[in-house]
Amino acid sequence: MPDDLSHVVSSSLGKVRVGARGIVMGLDMAGRDADLERLLLEIGFVEGARVEVLHEGPFGRDPIAVRVDDMRVALRRREALAVLIQPDQET
Amino acid sequence: MDAAVDLTRLALVGNPNCGKTALFNALTGSRQKVANYAGVTVERKAGLFTTPAGRAVHILDLPGTYSLRARSPDEQVTRDAVLGQLAGESELDAFVCVADATNLRLMLRLVLELKQIGRPIVLALNMYDIARRQGCEIDVASLARELGVPVVPTVAVKRDGTRALLDAIDALQVQADVPASQWQEPDANAVRATHKQVEQILADCVRVPDNADRFTTRVDRILLHPVAGLLVLFSVLFLMFQAVFTWAAPLMDMITVLFDGAGALVQQALPAGMLQSLISDGIIAGLGGVLVFLPQIMILFLFIILLEDFGYMARAAFLMDKLMGRAGLHGRAFIPLLSSFACAIPGIMGTRVISSWRDRLVTILVAPLMTCSARIPVYTLIIGAFIPRGKVAGVIDRQGLVMFGLYAAGIVSALVVAMVMRLFFWKGESEPFIMELPGYKIPDVRNVVRGVLQRGQIFLRRAGTIIFAMMVVIWFLSTFPGAPEGATEPAINYSLAGIIGHAIEPLLAPIGFNWQIAIALITGMAAREVAVAALGTVYAVSGEETGGALGALLAAQWSLPVGLSFLAWYIFAPQCASTLAVVKRETNSWRWPLFMFGYMVTLAYAASYLVYHGAMMLFGG
Numbered sequence: 001m002p003d004d005l006s007h008v009v010s011s012s013l014g015k016v017r018v019g020a021r022g023i024v025m026g027l028d029m030a031g032r033d034a035d036l037e038r039l040l041l042e043i044g045f046v047e048g049a050r051v052e053v054l055h056e057g058p059f060g061r062d063p064i065a066v067r068v069d070d071m072r073v074a075l076r077r078r079e080a081l082a083v084l085i086q087p088d089q090e091t
Numbered sequence: 092m093d094a095a096v097d098l099t100r101l102a103l104v105g106n107p108n109c110g111k112t113a114l115f116n117a118l119t120g121s122r123q124k125v126a127n128y129a130g131v132t133v134e135r136k137a138g139l140f141t142t143p144a145g146r147a148v149h150i151l152d153l154p155g156t157y158s159l160r161a162r163s164p165d166e167q168v169t170r171d172a173v174l175g176q177l178a179g180e181s182e183l184d185a186f187v188c189v190a191d192a193t194n195l196r197l198m199l200r201l202v203l204e205l206k207q208i209g210r211p212i213v214l215a216l217n218m219y220d221i222a223r224r225q226g227c228e229i230d231v232a233s234l235a236r237e238l239g240v241p242v243v244p245t246v247a248v249k250r251d252g253t254r255a256l257l258d259a260i261d262a263l264q265v266q267a268d269v270p271a272s273q274w275q276e277p278d279a280n281a282v283r284a285t286h287k288q289v290e291q292i293l294a295d296c297v298r299v300p301d302n303a304d305r306f307t308t309r310v311d312r313i314l315l316h317p318v319a320g321l322l323v324l325f326s327v328l329f330l331m332f333q334a335v336f337t338w339a340a341p342l343m344d345m346i347t348v349l350f351d352g353a354g355a356l357v358q359q360a361l362p363a364g365m366l367q368s369l370i371s372d373g374i375i376a377g378l379g380g381v382l383v384f385l386p387q388i389m390i391l392f393l394f395i396i397l398l399e400d401f402g403y404m405a406r407a408a409f410l411m412d413k414l415m416g417r418a419g420l421h422g423r424a425f426i427p428l429l430s431s432f433a434c435a436i437p438g439i440m441g442t443r444v445i446s447s448w449r450d451r452l453v454t455i456l457v458a459p460l461m462t463c464s465a466r467i468p469v470y471t472l473i474i475g476a477f478i479p480r481g482k483v484a485g486v487i488d489r490q491g492l493v494m495f496g497l498y499a500a501g502i503v504s505a506l507v508v509a510m511v512m513r514l515f516f517w518k519g520e521s522e523p524f525i526m527e528l529p530g531y532k533i534p535d536v537r538n539v540v541r542g543v544l545q546r547g548q549i550f551l552r553r554a555g556t557i558i559f560a561m562m563v564v565i566w567f568l569s570t571f572p573g574a575p576e577g578a579t580e581p582a583i584n585y586s587l588a589g590i591i592g593h594a595i596e597p598l599l600a601p602i603g604f605n606w607q608i609a610i611a612l613i614t615g616m617a618a619r620e621v622a623v624a625a626l627g628t629v630y631a632v633s634g635e636e637t638g639g640a641l642g643a644l645l646a647a648q649w650s651l652p653v654g655l656s657f658l659a660w661y662i663f664a665p666q667c668a669s670t671l672a673v674v675k676r677e678t679n680s681w682r683w684p685l686f687m688f689g690y691m692v693t694l695a696y697a698a699s700y701l702v703y704h705g706a707m708m709l710f711g712g
Contacts, residue, residue, distance in 0.1 A: 035162075036523055041282040042157045043525055044197060048290075054308075058317035059413035063422070065315060065528055070299055071194050072307070072528035074409045076416075079523045 013051060013066065014081030021052040022085035032082055044068040045083050098149045099265055100181055102172055104205065105189035106198050107155035108402070108529035110217040112136070113247035113538050114189055115152040118256075125545060128177065133168045133443060144261040151183075157197055159204055160276055164443040173208060174272060184265040185211040187256070192222035192229065192244065193304065193530060195297060199289045200282075202238060207274040211266075212240040213259045219244035220252075221532070225303040234296040248535040307402075307530040314406050324410055327403075331394045332498060333491050335467065339386035346386075350379025365570075373566030377624045378559060385547060388464045391433050392546040393539070400534035404429070405526055412524055418506040419513025421445050422524040424454040428505065431461035432498075433546070435670045438463075439677055447522035453509050455677060456687055459670050460505035460663065462498045468623045469661050470497055476642035477654035500662050504694070565614045565625050588614075588629065602660070602699035603653040612664070652706035659702035663695035 011022070024045055029037050045051075045068060054072065055065035063076040105111045115123070119138030128135045136152040153172055154165035161170040168177065175182035186205055190198035195216075202214055216222070216229065235242040241259045246252030277285070302308065313319050354371040361367040398404055404426050412422030420428075423445050431438030438458045445451040462470075474490050481489045568588040575585060584593075591613060592606030599609055607629045615622030627641050630648075645654070665671065671684040678684070 033523075037279045038158075038160065038277075038282055039162075039523060039525060041279060041286065042160075042197070042200070043527065044286075046283055046286045055311065055315040055409075056317070057413050058321050058410060063409060063412050063524060065311070065409060069196060070303070071196065072311075072530075073525065074405065074412075074422075074528050075525040076412065076422075076523065079525060 011085055011087050012081050013045075013053070013064075013083035013085050014077040014079070016053055016085070016087065017061075018053050018056050018064075020087055021050070022087040024049040024051055025084045025086050027082050028084050029082060036079060036082060040079070040082065043073055044071060051083070051085060098147050099260070099263070100149050100151075100184045101187055101260070102151040102153050102183050103189055104153050104169065104173060104186050104201070105155055105217075106157055106191070106201065106527070108405075108527065109155065109189045109191040109194075109198065110247050110532075111155060111189045112152060113535060114215065114217055114245060114253065114256075115150065116538055116541055117247045117253050118150060125549075128168055128179065133165050134440070142257045142261045146261055148260060150187075151180075156201070158201060158277075158282075159274065163445065173205065173210075174274065182269075183210065185213065185263050187260070188212055188214045188240075189217050189245075190214060191529075192216040192219045193225060193227060195229075196289055196293060197527075199238070199292060200285050202240065203285045203288060204274070204277065206239070208272045209270045211263050213256065213263065214238065214240050214242045215245045215256050216242060217245050217247055218532070220246045220249070226300040227303060228298040230296045234292065237292045237295060248538070304530050310531050311406070311528075314403070315409060320406070320410050324407055327398070329495065331391070332495055333488070334394070335387050335390050335464075337488070337491070339390055342386035343383050346379065346383045350375055350382070354379075368570065369563075369566060372628060373563050374559075376627060377563070377566070382551075383468075385550065387467050388433065388550050389543050389547045391464050393543050395430060395433060396539050396542040396546075397534050400532065400539060402529045402531045405528050408526065409528065414506070416524075418509040419517075420454060420457075420506075420509050421447070421450045421522060423526065424450065427454060428458060428461050431458040431463060434463045434465065434550075435459040435461065435667070436673050439670070439673050442677070445522070449517045450522055452678065452683065453512050453517065455674060456512065456683065456690075457505040457509045459665060459667070459687065459691065460501050460508065462501040462662070463667075465667065466661055470494055470658065472623050472626075472642055472645070473654050473658050476646040476649075477651055497658060497662060504662065508690070508694075565610075565628050568614075569610070569629055601703075602696060603650075603656045603703040604660075604699075605649075605653075607648075608653075608657065612660075651710050652703050655706045656699040656703035659698040660695045663691050663698055665691040665695075 011020075012028070013022075013024075016022075024047055026047055027037055027040055027045065049069050050067075052067040053064050054067055057063045061077075063074050064080060065072060065074050066080070067073075103111050103115055115136060115138060119140050122140060123136060123138035126135050126137075133154060138150050138152075140148050140150065142148060151172065153169040156166045156169045158166075159170045159173065161167040171177040172180060173183065173186060186208075188198065188202050188205065190202075198214075202212065205212060214235075216231070219229075222229065229244075231242050231244060241262070243255035243259045245256050314323055354375045357371040357375060358367060361370065398407070407429070408422045408425045411425045415422055415425055424442065427438045427441035427445075429438075430441050435458045438461065439455050442451045442454045442458070445454060474493050478490050478493050483489050483492055565588065568591075569586045571586060573585070588610045589606065592609040595609045595613075596604070596606045599612075604612075607626065610629050611622040611625040614625040623641075626645070630641065630644055649657075665688045671688060674684040674687055675681055
């Protein structure tokens with residue numbers, strides 16, 4: 001599934017900075033532990049979820065605190081890289 | 092209480108941070124029991140209550156989880172319990188699912204998963220008042236219809252806040268034979284499918300205003316700020332340790348006066364001799380020497396529970412994750428390690444939230460380096476004896492500062508040891524750090540008080556059993572055999588304790604320890620705080636005029652380098668048999684507790700050696 005998205009997906013949650021918002025387009029599980037996929041899904045990173053990076057950790061901007069729909073989740077950038085997002089257009 | 096047959100057996104199931112324990116407290120009041128599940132060390136909270144219609148209910152407070160996939164031992168207990176496969180537990184008749192009404196999504200997914208088991212479910216929308224205040228509109232009737240289970244609003248912390256839930260429990264139809272469970276572990280697509288279902292249900296039944304949790308957003312702006320957040324974190328920790336030192340002092344003085352008085356009474360009432368000595372020097376002095384630290388332990392737990400209930404613990408994990416990660420530890424290890432400041436045992440048990448075995452093992456092995464509250468008595472005694480009172484820079488209490496330094500030394504060494512272990516023994520990735528940041532909540536006074544009292548009780552049970560038994564053993568060792576006729580030295584020199592102490596003294600001489608300290612170290616294996624009482628016993632029964640407190644006595648008997656060396660020893664020493672036993676239970680082998688004992692004794696000896704000789708050079712013997 002992530003392959004078909006390559007033309008729409010412009011970023012990954014692991015790469016964006018504080019304030020970035022977007023929609024989850026899919027999970028890129030290539031080269032990652034299969035368990036991580038279900039873990040991310042269970043905590044709410046499903047296709048279509050609204051995400052916003054709220055905070056960055058004090059050391060190396062890692063981990064990040066993310067609003068996922070109406071809850072808050074903390075995760076490391078390494079895992080957040082698996083979450084493909086379509087960032088909102090800057091206005 | 093488990094024997095009755097007509098009990099309805101329920102369990103509370105919910106996500107972490109949904110207020111499950113508050114609801115459990117509201118339902119059961121004081122009719123609850125904290126123990127462990129058979130064979131594992133996951134904490135088992137069970138309670139009894141009777142519904143308004145007279146139904147007798149036995150209820151379990153199961154560990155919080157997001158799914159039945161069970162990645163950690165805690166989650167395994169929850170899964171096995173709901174599937175009726177938990178050893179030593181009766182099958183459950185029904186589940187009470189507890190959802191945070193302000194944050195329904197993940198719990199609704201779990202409810203849909205639980206429904207496949209085929210047992211009756213009641214969904215409690217807890218903290219319903221907060222949801223209403225935030226402007227959330229929940230159509231309870233449609234929610235019940237779409238989920239196919241009864242749904243009731245609850246406010247665990249209000250009187251009568253569980254009325255609707257009790258009525259729903261009364262209305263439960265408990266089947267004699269339940270259909271076989273249809274549950275199977277969902278794959279990624281099944282998780283996606285239930286999320287879609289939940290999305291639809293939420294769209295139909297719940298309206299959440301855009302910035303419902305403005306309070307949390309605002310507070311996070313400070314508490315998760317890269318600079319302000321760290322300042323707050325360190326201030327909180329600093330305040331915590333200053334409080335443990337200063338607030339507890341008057342209470343501790345009171346307890347001391349009480350036990351001194353009791354000892355004096357016994358000495359007046361009973362004729363001098365063996366019995367008088369046993370009761371006043373062995374039992375009363377020993378018990379008093381342990382009980383006196385109850386105030387500090389309860390103050391520490393007061394802080395830990397308040398921070399947990401407020402929702403700050405997850406923020407602390409967020410702020411510290413990167414540093415913990417550098418040391419090869421998981422962000423989640425922060426909470427168990429922080430609890431280890433109270434006692435390594437709950438800390439080590441708390442590592443169950445870490446699902447990767449390697450991450451968990453490293454955390455377990457370094458947890459005892461965190462300064463547990465049992466070390467406070469030792470530190471207090473030695474600091475009081477050797478560090479002059481006064482202020483540094485006019486504001487900071489000097490003794491408190493040394494205490495802070497000892498804590499810092501423990502933390503730094505834990506991080507370094509963890510790093511070394513990861514570097515040499517277990518290379519490889521640590522498990523993903525993904526955790527919910529719960530909304531901030533004002534802690535409920537009654538739940539906090541209950542939590543602090545429960546921890547105090549657990550400490551007292553320990554004090555009343557192991558430690559107390561050890562005190563009597565120490566009294567025995569230091570009294571028998573008595574001094575021979577015409578003895579010139581104090582009687583204890585001829586006792587069993589004296590013999591053992593003298594035997595290992597040469598080993599400890601390079602770090603400045605005398606035989607009295609050697610005795611305290613051996614008896615301190617029962618629990619670290621016993622060492623203080625042991626020193627008291629050893630010195631009090633050694634025939635010298637005590638006059639003042641034990642601290643003054645030590646200040647006169649030990650040189651400053653000895654005092655400092657003793658402090659250094661206690662940063663590292665594995666002076667606690669219960670911790671080693673828990674590590675054995677948690678790792679299921681003697682290999683790890685023995686490894687822990689070995690590396691900690693080595694570090695303790697090395698640190699004491701350096702401190703002793705360093706101090707000799709600086710201050711002279």
